[in-house]
Amino acid sequence: MKAIEVNSLSKTFGHLVAVDHISFEVEEGEIFAFLGANGAGKTTTIMMLATALNPTSGRATVCGHDIINDKNEVRKCIGIVFEEMSLDVRLTARENLDFHARMYHLDRKTRQERVSQVLNLVGLRSKQDMLVKHYSGGMQRRLEVARGMLNYPRVLFLDEPTLGLDVQTRRMLWDYAKKLNRESGTTILLTTHYVEEADYLCDRVAILEQGKIVVVDTPEGLKNSLGGSLVSIRLSQGSARDMAKWLKEVSWVKKISQHDSQLDLSVKAGGTKIPQIVKLAKEHGFAISSVSQRKPSLEDAFLHHVGKRLKDE
Numbered sequence: 140m141k142a143i144e145v146n147s148l149s150k151t152f153g154h155l156v157a158v159d160h161i162s163f164e165v166e167e168g169e170i171f172a173f174l175g176a177n178g179a180g181k182t183t184t185i186m187m188l189a190t191a192l193n194p195t196s197g198r199a200t201v202c203g204h205d206i207i208n209d210k211n212e213v214r215k216c217i218g219i220v221f222e223e224m225s226l227d228v229r230l231t232a233r234e235n236l237d238f239h240a241r242m243y244h245l246d247r248k249t250r251q252e253r254v255s256q257v258l259n260l261v262g263l264r265s266k267q268d269m270l271v272k273h274y275s276g277g278m279q280r281r282l283e284v285a286r287g288m289l290n291y292p293r294v295l296f297l298d299e300p301t302l303g304l305d306v307q308t309r310r311m312l313w314d315y316a317k318k319l320n321r322e323s324g325t326t327i328l329l330t331t332h333y334v335e336e337a338d339y340l341c342d343r344v345a346i347l348e349q350g351k352i353v354v355v356d357t358p359e360g361l362k363n364s365l366g367g368s369l370v371s372i373r374l375s376q377g378s379a380r381d382m383a384k385w386l387k388e389v390s391w392v393k394k395i396s397q398h399d400s401q402l403d404l405s406v407k408a409g410g411t412k413i414p415q416i417v418k419l420a421k422e423h424g425f426a427i428s429s430v431s432q433r434k435p436s437l438e439d440a441f442l443h444h445v446g447k448r449l450k451d452e
């Protein structure tokens with residue numbers, strides 16, 4: 140059984156199509172990311188899968204349960220960390236968690252045990268009696284992840300788990316999510332617009348643009364799809380757009396994108412192509428101010444898929 144199966148799921152708000160017939164599957168034990176810009180439809184999708192929002196059309200199951208007909212069964216097997224902070228800041232950390240655990244109808248002893256356990260997991264046990272309003276943003280986020288874990292979910296939804304956090308706290312949350320995934324086999328579906336988050340954490344990534352899934356692959360697969368290397372050229376003379384036009388016709392240029400005076404070419408064995416590029420540019424009357432070569436990053440792949448696709452146009 141798949142942890143999550145989504146079939147042509149859509150959500151419209153009036154005339155706006157927020158999620159547009161998306162289909163994908165998440166394996167049990169996988170960490171899966173939705174990577175997309177603001178407004179791409181990430182939160183709307185998570186809210187539908189977590190049964191907080193009814194789809195306009197399409198179907199989905201979570202842990203084998205239908206998100207429309209078996210809402211209660213779905214809710215029993217999931218945990219969720221919302222995009223917006225949703226703790227009660229007037230309560231202590233332990234009180235927040237205990238309050239939440241009551242909603243799962245756990246007895247007092249079980250509640251105490253579980254609350255202590257999840258507080259330990261996120262390293263907040265020693266701060267458990269502090270009011271949440273005195274917590275830093277990172278501590279609040281960790282507490283929310285702990286709360287999402289209270290019912291031992293098989294699937295955990297994290298909506299922008301590290302938004303606004305500093306580099307160290309972000310890394311800590313990533314490592315914590317990895318540990319959780321490895322040790323308890325929890326399937327994690329997270330949304331992010333941090334490319335490095337998807338790269339570091341996830342087994343597979345779905346790139347979302349305007350409610351549609353553009354591509355689903357492993358981070359490595361996405362990077363490799365751009366060819367072996369990425370050659371960046373800056374021009375000091377001539378229009379980059381014009382140069383892109385004729386470079387499109389060159390057989391060994393797999394993909395090409397252009398931003399201002401910079402051109403990025405996806406090619407195999409970039410190092411060996413640089414002399415040819417310089418020679419060709421000269422022949423066509425372009426002056427190059429710099430050329431560099433590197434392995435494509437996930438950000439390159441992301442920009443390629445959501446950005447301008449000159450070669451395809």
Ligand SMILES: Nc1ncnc2c1ncn2[C@@H]1O[C@H](COP(=O)(O)OP(=O)(O)OP(=O)(O)O)[C@@H](O)[C@H]1O
Pocket residue numbers: 152155156157175176177178179180181182183184222332
């Ligand atoms: N309740 C609503 N009523 C009307 N429009 C909505 C509602 N919720 C979301 N939308 C719209 O649906 C689109 C997708 O929103 P969504 O929140 O899913 O995007 P997102 O990918 O999570 O963005 P972000 O990165 O900013 O969190 C947006 O255009 C948004 O304005």
Ligand SMILES: [Mg+2]
Pocket residue numbers: 181182183222298
């Ligand atoms: Mg969102």
